[in-house]
Amino acid sequence: MLAAKTILEQGVQVEGINFFTGFCVEGHTHAIRAKDKAKPKRNNSLWVAEQLGIKLHIIDVIEEYKDVLINPKHGYGANMNPCLDCKIFMVNKAKQWIAENGFDFIITGEVIGQRPMSQRKETMPIVARESGADDLLLRPLCAKNLPPTLPEREGWVDREKLHDFSGRSRKPQMALAEHYGFSEYAQPAGGCCFLTDASYSAKLVDLWQARDNNKAYDLDDVMLLKVGRHIRPRPNFKMIVAREEGEGRFLQGYKKEFMTMSSTSHSGPLVLIDGSPSDEDLQLAAAITARYGQGREADRVDVSITDKDGSTRTVQVKPLPADQIPEAWFI
Amino acid sequence: MTRETLNARRLLCPLPVIRTQDKVKQLKAGDQLEVIGTDPGVMQDIPAWCRINGHKVLETQADDGEYVIVLEVGG
Numbered sequence: 584m585l586a587a588k589t590i591l592e593q594g595v596q597v598e599g600i601n602f603f604t605g606f607c608v609e610g611h612t613h614a615i616r617a618k619d620k621a622k623p624k625r626n627n628s629l630w631v632a633e634q635l636g637i638k639l640h641i642i643d644v645i646e647e648y649k650d651v652l653i654n655p656k657h658g659y660g661a662n663m664n665p666c667l668d669c670k671i672f673m674v675n676k677a678k679q680w681i682a683e684n685g686f687d688f689i690i691t692g693e694v695i696g697q698r699p700m701s702q703r704k705e706t707m708p709i710v711a712r713e714s715g716a717d718d719l720l721l722r723p724l725c726a727k728n729l730p731p732t733l734p735e736r737e738g739w740v741d742r743e744k745l746h747d748f749s750g751r752s753r754k755p756q757m758a759l760a761e762h763y764g765f766s767e768y769a770q771p772a773g774g775c776c777f778l779t780d781a782s783y784s785a786k787l788v789d790l791w792q793a794r795d796n797n798k799a800y801d802l803d804d805v806m807l808l809k810v811g812r813h814i815r816p817r818p819n820f821k822m823i824v825a826r827e828e829g830e831g832r833f834l835q836g837y838k839k840e841f842m843t844m845s846s847t848s849h850s851g852p853l854v855l856i857d858g859s860p861s862d863e864d865l866q867l868a869a870a871i872t873a874r875y876g877q878g879r880e881a882d883r884v885d886v887s888i889t890d891k892d893g894s895t896r897t898v899q900v901k902p903l904p905a906d907q908i909p910e911a912w913f914i
Numbered sequence: 915m916t917r918e919t920l921n922a923r924r925l926l927c928p929l930p931v932i933r934t935q936d937k938v939k940q941l942k943a944g945d946q947l948e949v950i951g952t953d954p955g956v957m958q959d960i961p962a963w964c965r966i967n968g969h970k971v972l973e974t975q976a977d978d979g980e981y982v983i984v985l986e987v988g989g
Contacts, residue, residue, distance in 0.1 A: 601928070603928055603929070603932060607928075625955070625958050625959065625962070626927050626928050626931065626955065626958075626959045626962070628928075629928075629931070629959055629962040629963055629966065630962065632966050633962055633965060633966055637966075638966055638967060639963075639966055640935075641928050641931055641932050641935060642932075643929070643932045806926065832979065836923075836924045836952070
């Protein structure tokens with residue numbers, strides 16, 4: 584937002600590009616859960632574009648991004664986040680986009696030293712070089728700490744009006760936001776990508792391991808990792824237990840792709856079953872399902888098991904006590 | 915003028931917007947598009963996307979977990 588505003592202030596036409604990888608943290612994913620209903624349901628990139636009065640192009644890169652995630656040349660960060668490869672990929676896509684749409688250069692909001700992996704002084708030239716953007720890539724917020732780029736050398740932008748921010752402190756950015764009159768902005772730090780999240784990354788690794796390390800995935804796979812309590816009682820199957828009504832509604836949409844379970848004698852959550860459970864496994868899964876419903880203290884709970892084709896049967900189980908669900912089952 | 919429908923049910927933000935954006939590219943100024951989604955965020959995002967890109971929201975409706983937005987493609 585600040586980088587775009589800095590360039591807009593110089594009278595340069597700016598349009599925004601937002602890449603959707605499938606792993607983006609957005610208010611809407613959180614909004615599935617009722618506890619997060621108070622959060623605004625806006626898309627931050629659209630909101631920023633509207634504040635700036637610029638067009639925004641949201642680009643679906645889900646398919647192309649798979650190779651970035653599965654085969655990151657520069658490796659992962661603390662979790663499954665391939666930040667440097669991701670940045671290179673996105674800048675490269677932006678370079679293609681500007682060529683196709685008649686724009687002259689690319690700007691990003693990167694600041695030297697702000698992120699431990701992709702925004703270090705040593706890695707910033709790598710992004711420019713390996714993306715192929717080279718000196719068409721201008722970072723207005725820290726440009727004065729970097730060699731002049733083509734837009735600066737050609738006088739398309741005035742280097743003197745760019746900034747020299749560096750480091751992890753957001754104070755200069757906050758001061759600049761105040762200068763521009765931005766009283767509200769997307770929260771800094773914390774990441775905007777689920778791949779930086781340890782819990783999410785563990786679920787992703789589990790998904791791959793359960794598929795004999797076949798790392799292929801589709802969008803539903805990665806969306807479901809964001810929702811519910813994930814429990815793997817046996818290597819051959821996993822349960823996704825809705826934690827509340829909103830998640831239950833969301834999981835309902837997958838009833839044709841997964842076997843489902845829910846308690847019928849007591850109220851309880853919808854549970855998706857992923858994998859190939861045996862009949863014995865299904866009894867265990869039903870007992871776990873019963874444990875998460877209102878019948879958790881009952882002697883017997885009826886649990887319906889519905890196959891993907893809609894056929895349903897009911898089993899009667901004793902709910903599994905909480906102390907018989909090992910911590911290791913929770914992904 | 916044609917009117918088309920886009921099924922964006924089950925898609926979470928920003929996919930309904932991306933699908934809308936892609937569909938609108940195939941339409942002409944004055945055409946109408948009805949977008950049906952299940953993510954309540956579409957009620958905020960698609961109008962915002964329309965405002966940014968010069969399209970007009972004609973109608974919005976929320977009914978039993980489904981959200982419908984009818985937009986008219988701008989020039």
